[in-house]
Amino acid sequence: MSGPTLTQQLTELITDKPVVATDLEQAALLTLDAMANALGARTTEPGAILLRWADETTIADAARRAFLLGSLTHILETDDLHRTSVVHPGCVVVPAAWAVAAREGIRGHAMLRAVLWGFEAVTRVGMAVGPTHYRLWHxxxxxxxxxxxxxxxxxxxxxxxxxxxxxxNAxxxxxxxxxxxxxxxxxKHLHAGRAAEAGVLATDLARFGFTGPPAxxxxxxxxxxxxxPDADPAAVTRDPNGPWQLLLTSIKPWPSCRHTHPAIDAARELRHRCPVGAIERVEVESYPAALEVCDRPLPRSDYEAKFSLQHCVAAALARDAVDFAAFAEPARAELAxxxxxxxxRVAEPYAAVYPSAWGSAVTVVLRDGERVTVGRTHAKGDPEASLTPVELIAKARMLMVHGGIREPDRxxxxxxxxxDxxxxxxLP
Incomplete structure (x- = not known):
């Protein structure tokens, strides 16, 4: 093979990319979102299992610490999402960076620069894998x-x-x-934890001279x-002078699979125009991946409900808030x-523009025959419809309180x- 490999080119692209103060500030917000997700998951069943395992095995190394934090971060389904790579970067990158920075005694700027670098690498590789990869691989x-x-x-x-x-080696x-x-x-929680751990382990070994395949x-x-099978290798290094991919990452306001969010947004608008008692049926239009992952008409658990477009849309139409309670057993029974x-159904324009844009339309057909439709090109929390810092901080506070954190504001x-x-x- 002649010339630099893709990982060599990716390394050069990232290390040469300039970082300014506003990049670090946004990285701090994304770090807050990821860590709030990790802390918020402590009171869940899988979170309790992970913490019990950690207590009994006495985690001492950074790779295992990254595994624990990464697994926790991906439990509540409220962690970030980068659309064009279809990757949740925060649940992998931030736990790894936090674990290593804590071990090495590294301060804020270097930590946040590492987060920027990590988001860039995972999303650029993600943009190159092609849509077929996602049908089997997470x-x-x-x-x-x-x-x-x-x-x-x-x-x-x-x-x-x-x-x-x-x-x-990663x-x-x-x-x-x-x-x-x-x-x-x-x-799914194990997926994020192992991805965080694998990178830390590979890097620790590389520091000692352990070699890995450059191609x-x-x-x-x-x-x-x-x-x-349909990879786009050029995507790894495409548009090197564009913004950091972290700045193009979406923040999730609802605790469900991101594929459900544009439909939730549309349904929440319809809720004020269409009383539930007057609804004959509801039609949801989206892109193929949303149906492949979230076509689940009979969710049997909180987690399955978070991956059910049918349930999420019903909750958005019928309930004041699409919160954790909206996926619990009483809500599932109430919304059946x-x-x-x-x-x-799959429909245009949503199918053609995915994954650059994640959109949906929801049509409510009323008993008197009237049809009311609301569409969304982007979901709340996307860069085009971003959460404000105040909204993101409020979300972090809610997650920390959910996880039993006292004095979350500190x-x-x-x-x-x-x-700074x-x-x-x-961490508590």
Missing amino acids: NTATCGPYGSAMAAAALLRLDPPATVHALG GAQSFGLWQFLETGTMT ILEGAKGWFAATC ALRGRVTL LIDAILALS DSALPE
């Missing part, structure tokens, strides 16, 4: 190790050759299949050949009749102060 899990490795490499100040070795640990959706198991992505027996009147202020180069705060 992009957050499979692309995640590249992001966690890049963040750890930034914090450990690895030189370019060592960084390439870290990325090669990619060699890539995994994550969608089979868990069939039974609603806890595996892990495009090699004849590499990752694209194995898992990406309305949920049964929701139908889904921790929120400490995390945001990382953009403050030290990392201790």
